Amino acid sequence: MPTHAHTRTLPKHTCPRCKFEADAVTILDPPRPGDISICTNCGAINLFGDKLGVRAPDDGEKLKIVCSRARYLSYNLETDDDSELPHAKPGEMVQVEAGT
Numbered sequence: 001m002p003t004h005a006h007t008r009t010l011p012k013h014t015c016p017r018c019k020f021e022a023d024a025v026t027i028l029d030p031p032r033p034g035d036i037s038i039c040t041n042c043g044a045i046n047l048f049g050d051k052l053g054v055r056a057p058d059d060g061e062k063l064k065i066v067c068s069r070a071r072y073l074s075y076n077l078e079t080d081d082d083s084e085l086p087h088a089k090p091g092e093m094v095q096v097e098a099g100t
Contacts, residue, residue, distance in 0.1 A: 016056040018042035036065060 012023045020041035037046045037054045046054040
């Protein structure tokens with residue numbers, strides 16, 4: 001059964017790259033520290049911190065994110081179905097669980 005994304009209000013957080021402030025995320029599950037957040041203003045890939053603010057990933061975390069995304073894309077190349085991916089509204093950041 002597909003899980004549907006919903007909007008959740010969070011404490012105001014600022015994108016480290018563009019300084020865009022958001023106070024909501026479009027999510028499937030409540031965000032946890034280490035989950036990925038994509039800024040809808042500039043597209044930066046950030047990580048949620050301990051207090052659910054966002055921070056830029058370090059080089060090792062960037063590599064892990066890229067490798068996880070490459071595995072996902074190679075696994076799903078034969079389908080164009082993105083119905084289970086979260087879609088953000090303007091002013092929100094999208095939360096995605098980091099792959100292992």
